[in-house]
Amino acid sequence: MLELGAVSSAMESARTILGMAKTFIQVGNSVEVNSVALDLNMKMLELLDRLQDARATESALAQKIQELERELRESEVFQSELENYLLFSPWPGAFVYARKRSLVGAQYPHYLCTNCVEGRVKSILQAVDTPKGWLNYKCPRCSLELQTGSRGGVAPYYPDEP
Numbered sequence: 001m002l003e004l005g006a007v008s009s010a011m012e013s014a015r016t017i018l019g020m021a022k023t024f025i026q027v028g029n030s031v032e033v034n035s036v037a038l039d040l041n042m043k044m045l046e047l048l049d050r051l052q053d054a055r056a057t058e059s060a061l062a063q064k065i066q067e068l069e070r071e072l073r074e075s076e077v078f079q080s081e082l083e084n085y086l087l088f089s090p091w092p093g094a095f096v097y098a099r100k101r102s103l104v105g106a107q108y109p110h111y112l113c114t115n116c117v118e119g120r121v122k123s124i125l126q127a128v129d130t131p132k133g134w135l136n137y138k139c140p141r142c143s144l145e146l147q148t149g150s151r152g153g154v155a156p157y158y159p160d161e162p
């Protein structure tokens with residue numbers, strides 16, 4: 001957790017030191033002068049500590065802002081890329097994100113794993129044969145497996161194909 005009061009705490013210390021400096025100027029007795037000078041030194045050290053804390057807090061906040069800005073940019077790029085896909089059910093009970101054909105320069109038809117898309121990752125489903133000869137589509141990243149209900153001959157196609 002970031003300490004948000006570090007700057008105001010440092011400002012309070014600065015005000016205290018300023019008040020002590022005024023007192024120091026007004027004091028005539030050397031014993032009192034030494035006592036005030038010692039207090040002043042202690043407060044100066046305290047102020048330096050607080051300024052160091054404030055600087056560390058500021059640095060941590062700047063780093064967090066950069067991190068959030070990077071995440072936002074990545075999220076915007078991913079959302080923009082996802083607009084090239086359509087949520088689609090090629091087989092009963094199975095949902096995928098399918099690349100739209102209507103786009104200029106559309107890639108070869110393929111399906112993205114909905115599970116991975118939720119985590120903002122594009123993972124292309126791959127055809128796999130089951131030991132019993134059924135054709136499934138499986139995510140190489142999260143291992144989600146979708147049953148086509150066919151024994152072969154099922155290739156991805158564009159959902160907006162005529």
Ligand SMILES: [Zn+2]
Binds near residue numbers: 114141
């Ligand atoms: Zn996946």
